Amino acid sequence: MHLQKLMDIIVKENKSEPFICIKDLVENGLSPDRFADDGSRPSRHEITIFLASWCKLAGFEAEIYRDWLTNYCVDVLSEISSSSASQIRHSTKSSINYIHRSDIPFSCSCENNIFKALCSSNCPLYDEMKDVYLRNLEAEQKKIEEYQGIKEENKPDPKPLSVTKRYEKQLEEAIALIKQSLEKGHTKKKIAIILNEKGYKTSTGYDWKAGTVSGVAIEKGWSPKRKKRKDKKAASVQLTLF
Numbered sequence: 001m002h003l004q005k006l007m008d009i010i011v012k013e014n015k016s017e018p019f020i021c022i023k024d025l026v027e028n029g030l031s032p033d034r035f036a037d038d039g040s041r042p043s044r045h046e047i048t049i050f051l052a053s054w055c056k057l058a059g060f061e062a063e064i065y066r067d068w069l070t071n072y073c074v075d076v077l078s079e080i081s082s083s084s085a086s087q088i089r090h091s092t093k094s095s096i097n098y099i100h101r102s103d104i105p106f107s108c109s110c111e112n113n114i115f116k117a118l119c120s121s122n123c124p125l126y127d128e129m130k131d132v133y134l135r136n137l138e139a140e141q142k143k144i145e146e147y148q149g150i151k152e153e154n155k156p157d158p159k160p161l162s163v164t165k166r167y168e169k170q171l172e173e174a175i176a177l178i179k180q181s182l183e184k185g186h187t188k189k190k191i192a193i194i195l196n197e198k199g200y201k202t203s204t205g206y207d208w209k210a211g212t213v214s215g216v217a218i219e220k221g222w223s224p225k226r227k228k229r230k231d232k233k234a235a236s237v238q239l240t241l242f
Contacts, residue, residue, distance in 0.1 A: 002072045003027045009065060015058050019125065021108055021117040022054050029076040034116040042114050044081040048073055048092055050108075050115070052099040057106040062096050069096065109133045167201050174200035175220070178213055182222050188213040 003026045010017065018026070025047060035041050048069070055065045070092045074085050081088060110130050111119045120126070174195055181191040188210040195208040202212055216222075 002068070002076065005068055006065075009060075009068060010058075013060065013064060015060065016124075018054070018058070019108075019123050020120045021113060021115070021123075022051065024118040025051065025115060026072065030080055030115060041080070044073065044077040044083070044088070045091065045095065047077060047115065048095045049099065052096050053104065053106040056099055062100045066093060066096055107132055107136075109136075167203055167205060170200055171203050174202075174208070175216060178216055179220070179222060182217060188217070 003023060006018065006026055009015075030042065030047065032041075051069060051072075055069070070089050073092045074088050078085065078088060083091065106125075108119075108125070108129050110123075110126060110133055112133060113119065123129075177195065177198070177200070178191055181194060186194070191213045192208040192210050195213070200208065202208060206212075
């Protein structure tokens with residue numbers, strides 16, 4: 001019914017036949033079976049704007065198609081709207097006025113249209129609309145990349161490792177070397193020299209000192225193993241008997 005009325009207006013005004021997506025929307029409205037159950041769907045307002053944009057592109061003055069589009073919205077699109085008939089009429093007329101007072105161009109995104117309406121590569125606007133869609137897609141991708149770049153720039157630097165964590169692995173090796181050296185009977189001063197020559201650092205990143213080595217030994221309960229001294233020949237004490 002509504003498609004036939006639109007075709008009558010087109011013939012009367014000597015305009016071109018509507019695109020296949022326009023015919024599909026006018027004849028079938030928004031087809032629920034083309035959308036996922038949990039997916040978002042276009043609103044009544046979006047469909048109204050889309051159809052009004054095409055009417056403007058087709059060369060219709062607003063008053064030529066206003067009644068037709070208003071009746072279509074009330075009869076067909078009320079199924080996807082919670083607004084009353086009077087509210088839909090008022091909203092439709094406002095949308096038509098908005099389209100004709102603005103410079104918003106008609107855009108459909110071809111097969112990727114949000115209405116999931118039928119599309120054909122034979123459409124006279126197909127190549128142009130496809131190009132617009134790809135340019136918009138590229139621009140949107142750049143925005144996403146720029147946003148991600150800004151987020152990355154503003155991302156706080158990772159917390160630096162504490163000195164203790166940084167030297168944790170080599171500290172274990174140094175402590176093992178202290179134990180071995182103590183067992184060999186080295187002095188704490190000698191052990192400190194050995195540790196520094198091998199490049200080991202304390203838990204706070206400083207060079208080793210005898211006092212630091214001593215602190216580790218005390219903490220671990222290690223006692224230095226003293227070297228056995230060669231027994232000195234006891235001096236014989238000769239008692240002189242008088």
